[in-house]
Structure formats: structure tokens, C-alpha cells
Amino acid sequence: MRRMHQTLLLIFLLLTAVVVALTLARRFRLPAMLAYLVVGIALGPHGLAALEENHEVEAIAEFGVVFLMFSIGLEFSLQRLRTMRQLVFGFGAAQMGITAGAVTLITLFGYDQGWRTGLVIGLVVAMSSTAIVAKMLSERFELHSRSGRQTMGVLLFQDIAVVPCLILLPALAQSADELPRSLAIALAQAIVVLSILIWVGQHWIKRLYDAVAHQRSEELFVLATLWLVVGLAYATEYTGLSLALGAFVGGMLISETIYRHQVEADIRPFRDILLGLFFVTVGMMLNLGFVFENIHRLALAVLLLIAGKGLVVMLIATAAKSPPDVGLRTSAQLAQGGEFGLVLLGLAHELKLVGTDAFQVTLAAILISMFIAPFLIERAARLSGQMAHGNWAHKAKAIHDIAVASFGTEGHVIICGYGRTGGRIAEFLADENIPFLALDVDPQQLKRVVPAGGKLVFGSADRTEVLLAAGIARASALVVAYPDVHSAERVVRKVRESRPDIPIVVRVPDETAVAHLKAAGATEVIPEVLEGSLMIAAEILTQVGVPMERALSHVRAARVQRYASLREYYADEEKGKP
Numbered sequence: 132m133r134r135m136h137q138t139l140l141l142i143f144l145l146l147t148a149v150v151v152a153l154t155l156a157r158r159f160r161l162p163a164m165l166a167y168l169v170v171g172i173a174l175g176p177h178g179l180a181a182l183e184e185n186h187e188v189e190a191i192a193e194f195g196v197v198f199l200m201f202s203i204g205l206e207f208s209l210q211r212l213r214t215m216r217q218l219v220f221g222f223g224a225a226q227m228g229i230t231a232g233a234v235t236l237i238t239l240f241g242y243d244q245g246w247r248t249g250l251v252i253g254l255v256v257a258m259s260s261t262a263i264v265a266k267m268l269s270e271r272f273e274l275h276s277r278s279g280r281q282t283m284g285v286l287l288f289q290d291i292a293v294v295p296c297l298i299l300l301p302a303l304a305q306s307a308d309e310l311p312r313s314l315a316i317a318l319a320q321a322i323v324v325l326s327i328l329i330w331v332g333q334h335w336i337k338r339l340y341d342a343v344a345h346q347r348s349e350e351l352f353v354l355a356t357l358w359l360v361v362g363l364a365y366a367t368e369y370t371g372l373s374l375a376l377g378a379f380v381g382g383m384l385i386s387e388t389i390y391r392h393q394v395e396a397d398i399r400p401f402r403d404i405l406l407g408l409f410f411v412t413v414g415m416m417l418n419l420g421f422v423f424e425n426i427h428r429l430a431l432a433v434l435l436l437i438a439g440k441g442l443v444v445m446l447i448a449t450a451a452k453s454p455p456d457v458g459l460r461t462s463a464q465l466a467q468g469g470e471f472g473l474v475l476l477g478l479a480h481e482l483k484l485v486g487t488d489a490f491q492v493t494l495a496a497i498l499i500s501m502f503i504a505p506f507l508i509e510r511a512a513r514l515s516g517q518m519a520h521g522n523w524a525h526k527a528k529a530i531h532d533i534a535v536a537s538f539g540t541e542g543h544v545i546i547c548g549y550g551r552t553g554g555r556i557a558e559f560l561a562d563e564n565i566p567f568l569a570l571d572v573d574p575q576q577l578k579r580v581v582p583a584g585g586k587l588v589f590g591s592a593d594r595t596e597v598l599l600a601a602g603i604a605r606a607s608a609l610v611v612a613y614p615d616v617h618s619a620e621r622v623v624r625k626v627r628e629s630r631p632d633i634p635i636v637v638r639v640p641d642e643t644a645v646a647h648l649k650a651a652g653a654t655e656v657i658p659e660v661l662e663g664s665l666m667i668a669a670e671i672l673t674q675v676g677v678p679m680e681r682a683l684s685h686v687r688a689a690r691v692q693r694y695a696s697l698r699e700y701y702a703d704e705e706k707g708k709p
Contacts, residue, residue, distance in 0.1 A: 141181070145170070145174065145182065149407065152166035152167070164262050165501060165502060167408075167414065168498055168501075171410065171413060171416075172498075177420060194364075195405035195410075196374075197375050197405075198378065198405055198406065200376070200382070201360050203382065204378065204380065215280070218285070220288065226257070227285075230440055230443050231250070231256070233253070234253035234256045235253040236249070244486075248484060248489060251475070251476075251479045252485065254292075254299075254475060256468065257472075259440075260468065260504065264465070264504070264508070268464070276618070278515075281453070285444075286465075290471070293379075297373040297376050297478070299317070301313075303482075324370045325380060328367075329380060333384065339359070352393070356394050356397055357401070359381055359385075360398070363381040365377070375474070417494055422491065425488075425492065432495075433500060433503075436467075436500050437467065442462070444462040445459070445461075459514060460508075460511055460512060462511070463511030464511075466504075466507065468497030469497075530597065532589065534600040536601075537586075540605065542606070543567055543602065544560055544606065544608045544609065545568050545603065545606050545609045546609075546610045546612065547592040547612060548613045549569040549576045552638050553612040557582050558582055566585065568585065569588070570587075570590040570592050570597065571589070592611070592626075599629065603633070604630065607633075608634045610637075611638065611653075616644040623635055623648060623651045623652045624651055635653050636653070639657070640658070640660060642660065645658060665689055668685065670682075
């Protein structure tokens with residue numbers, strides 16, 4: 132009974148610490164992962180010693196990694212790989228290969244470690260944090276920016292690279308004489324086991340979910356998913372591979388079915404809680420006494436990790452002909468350790484590929500880099516904005532070209548961003564014989580054919596000089612069709628400095644930033660998801676027998692409420708006026 136009370140007290144203490152840490156993390160907009168790590172560091176055997184290392188707890192926490200790999204598998208898409216193949220297998224492979232190679236050499240000659248230790252630490256350090264970076268890019272609406280696409284391409288390659296790394300590490304733990312044989316056996320074993328799992332999965336997983344879905348039981352659906360994850364993890368672990376590898380295969384197979392999104396929603400609570408427990412156990416492994424005794428070594432390791440990875444990414448971005456500001460953003464977004472690095476490091480330590488000292492220094496350096504990452508990304512975003520303002524794209528020749536294009540034009544519309552949306556707007560303007568001037572900085576977009584009556588020039592509209600050269604003083608309206616909201620906001624604020632009266636219409640992906648952009652000065656903000664949902668709603672109403680006119684009246688009513696500038700028109704139309 133006393134032991135039960137002690138266990139309950141420890142669970143209560145852990146939950147209290149996690150709730151407080153997560154609340155503070157949310158308050159300061161930090162990733163939840165960092166909160167779990169802090170709890171593990173503070174309450175672990177090297178901190179307050181409130182929590183002790185426990186093999187049962189570690190085994191449960193390992194399933195956090197299993198569910199994380201399952202989620203990665205759900206996101207795995209051959210179509211996505213084909214679309215991003217140059218970024219993934221070009222930029223991503225170069226980043227990981229160069230980083231791992233450089234760290235291996237530094238570890239081998241600078242720290243006098245063996246080549247296996249160097250290779251393992253190189254692979255560990257090459258990983259970046261998908262959890263931190265993807266979340267920040269999503270919150271900043273930069274997933275579709277050029278730096279965001281480069282970063283996500285690299286992260287996708289790293290996620291894929293975890294699979295061969297999980298196969299490689301156990302083979303590296305064998306003796307030198309056995310290494311070639313171990314590698315060959317591990318590779319053959321992986322090919323056979325994965326081929327069987329994929330072949331069986333392709334034939335039976337969809338049938339399984341079809342049968343479960345036919346029962347119309349949410350409980351059964353969740354249990355079937357848990358059964359599948361645990362079963363595949365056990366299958367790969369039993370054959371000498373890793374638990375996480377089987378989970379990845381399961382997620383990948385389900386990603387090709389119609390049940391993908393439902394499965395992802397069902398396993399998210401299990402994944403988040405177990406993954407949080409995993410990061411608590413990672414924090415518990417950090418020896419603060421060792422860290423303080425070796426602070427000089429740790430400071431150098433952190434500097435090498437952040438600066439080294441940042442430099443490698445910057446060089447690759449430069450070779451890929453990215454502008455300096457884009458390269459800076461991408462390098463900052465990838466210049467930290469990641470959760471998969473922690474997974475590989477823990478496995479390597481368990482296999483005795485990495486000694487205790489190297490383990491503690493590497494673990495501490497990764498954790499510190501992850502703490503620094505949000506602030507580094509934010510700082511790089513501000514600095515890159517200043518760089519963009521001073522680079523050649525906004526100097527005399529570019530300004531001159533824009534001024535020449537707008538010369539003699541009056542009452543025209545300025546289109547900021549000539550992607551899919553900007554191009555469609557240009558076609559409508561051309562049909563009405565309304566002159567327009569489109570601005571874009573993407574070389575691919577600048578090659579597009581422009582309808583008669585309009586011109587397309589290189590330039591970023593968040594510069595006052597560019598706007599003046601584009602004839603903002605003479606323009607009748609301005610459209611912002613940028614993919615990310617932060618860039619759109621900068622343009623709106625710049626335009627309002629020169630023309631408080633000009634109508635500004637902004638396109639955004641969804642409704643989350645509508646109020647923010649209107650507060651910045653936008654006349655109207657059009658969420659693409661709203662228009663899409665209205666038309667889908669009208670279509671489904673007509674398909675189920677609602678008269679078309681009544682379905683369209685619902686659409687008009689929604690637009691009356693949503694669009695202030697068109698409210699009078701829709702209200703008149705509803706009344707039957709011409």
C-alpha cells in the first residue's frame with residue numbers, strides 16, 4: 132500500500148510539473164517538447180532526483196518514438212516526394228551528407244574518437260527538429276515561402292533517413308571482423324522483412340479498415356489502429372530490426388488509403404502523451420554536474436553544432452542560387468539538433484557505440500540548440516528582411532525597370548505576387564481592358580505569359596521605392612496574392628504609408644489572419660478556404676435535392692455577412708434588384 136502511495140505521489144508530481152511547464156511554454160510560445168525536456172532534467176536523477184530511471188517507464192516511453200514514426204509514415208507520400216524530389220534528394224541529401232561527414236572528421240581528429248563514434252555522432256547532429264521548425268513555420272505562415280520549402284524538403288529527407296539509420300546502428304555495434312557481414316545481414320534482413328510487411332499490408336490493411344469501418348464503432352477503429360501499430364512494431368523488433376521501423380511501414384501503408392486522416396486524428400493523443408514521456412526520459416539522462424564541469428567543451432560543441440550546420444546549409448543554398456536572405460532563413464531554421472537525433476543518440480549509447488562523456492556532451496549540445504532554435508529563427512527572419520531591403524533586387528536597375536513598365540499608366544491595378552491567384556486576377560482584368568502591373572520575385576513566375584494590357588516585372592512590394600516606381604500614387608487598386616501572411620502584412624502596411632485611400636484586397640489561405648490583416652489596413656481579405664467551402668456547400672445542397680436558387684441564396688447570405696465591401700450588392704441581389 133505504501134508503495135502504491137509513493138507511485139501515485141510521483142505520478143502526481145510528474146503531472147504537476149508537466150502541466151506547469153507546458154503552460155509556461157504556451158505562454159512564451161515555445162515548443163511543448165522543450166517543456167518535457169526541462170521536466171526530465173529538473174526531476175531526473177541528476178536534478179532533484181524525484182524521478183528515478185526505470186526500465187518499465189523507458190519501455191513505455193519508447194512507444195512515443197514508435198507513434199512518432201507511425202505519424203511520419205502517414206505523412207509519407209510518393210506524390211509529395213516526386214513534387215519535391217530536387218529539394219529532398221538534392222538539398223536534403225547534400226545537407227545530411229556534408230554535415231555528417233564534417234562532424235565525423237571533427238570527432239575523429241579533434242576529439243580522438245573512433246570512426247564509428249564519429250559517424251554515429253555525425254548522423255545524430257545532421258538531424259534537425261521537425262517538431263520545432265514545422266510548428267514555427269506554420270505559425271508564421273512561411274511553409275510555402277522559398278526558405279520554408281527548402282527547409283521542409285531537408286526535414287523530409289531527414290525523416291526518411293532515420294529508417295536506414297535504425298538499420299545501420301545495430302550493425303555498427305558488431306566487431307570489426309563481423310562488420311561487413313553484419314551490414315550485409317542487416318540489409319538483407321531489412322529488405323526481406325519490409326518486403327513481406329509491405330506486400331501483406333498492401334493486400335490486407337485496406338480490407339482490415341473496410342471491415343472495421345463497416346462496424347461503425349469509433350472504439351473498434353482506435354483499437355484496430357493500436358493493434359496494427361503494436362503488431363508491426365513487434366514484428367520488426369522480433370526479427371532484429373527496430374520497433375519504430377515497423378510503425379513507419381504501417382503508417383506508410385495506411386497513407387495510401389482513405390482512412391489516413393481518421394487514423395492520424397485517432398493516434399494523436401497517444402502519440403503526444405507517449406512522446407512527451409519519451410522526452411521526459413531523455414531529459415532525465417542529462418547529467419547537469421557533468422555539464423557544469425565541462426562547460427567549455429559544451430560551449431564549443433554548441434557553437435560547432437549551430438554555426439557548422441548553419442554554414443553548411445548556407446553554402447548549399449548559395450550553390451542552389453538562393454538569395455542571401457533566403458539562405459539565412461533556411462540555415463537558421465535547420466541549425467539545431469532534433470528529436471530523431473535524440474532517438475539515434477539514445478540507441479547508440481545503449482549499443483555502446485558512444486561513450487558516456489561523448490553522449491553527455493552531444494546530448495547537452497542538442498538540447499541547448501533546440502532551446503535556442505526559436506529565438507535564432509526569429510532573429511534570422513528579422514535580419515533577412517533587412518538584407519532583402521539592401522540587396523541588388525531593390526537597387527537602381529530593378530527600380531528603373533519597374534518605373535519604365537509603369538510609365539504612362541494611370542488607374543491601373545498593382546498585383547503583388549504572380550502565382551496561380553495573381554495570374555487568374557490578371558486574366559479577369561485583361562478581359563475588362565483594365566491595365567495592371569504585376570510584381571514578383573520568383574524567377575519561374577517571371578517566365579509566365581502575361582495577358583494583353585498588363586506587365587510583369589521583378590520586384591518585392593514591401594519596399595516603398597518599389598511601390599512608388601510601380602505607380603502606387605496613380606493606381607486605382609492593389610491586390611496582394613502572396614502565399615504567406617507575414618509578407619502580405621508588410622505590403623499592406625507599406626502601401627498604407629503612401630496611399631491611405633487605395634483599395635487593398637488580400638488573398639489568404641484561410642480565415643485565421645483575416646482580422647489581423649484588416650487591422651493592418653486591408654480593405655478586404657478573401658480566404659480561399661471560405662470560397663471553396665461555400666461552393667462545395669452549394670454543390671452538395673443541389674445534389675441532395677435542394678433547388679439551385681435556394682442553395683445559391685445560402686451562399687449569397689454567407690457572403691453578405693462576410694464581405695463588407697460587397698454587402699450592398701449581395702443584399703440587393705437577394706431582394707431581386709438589378
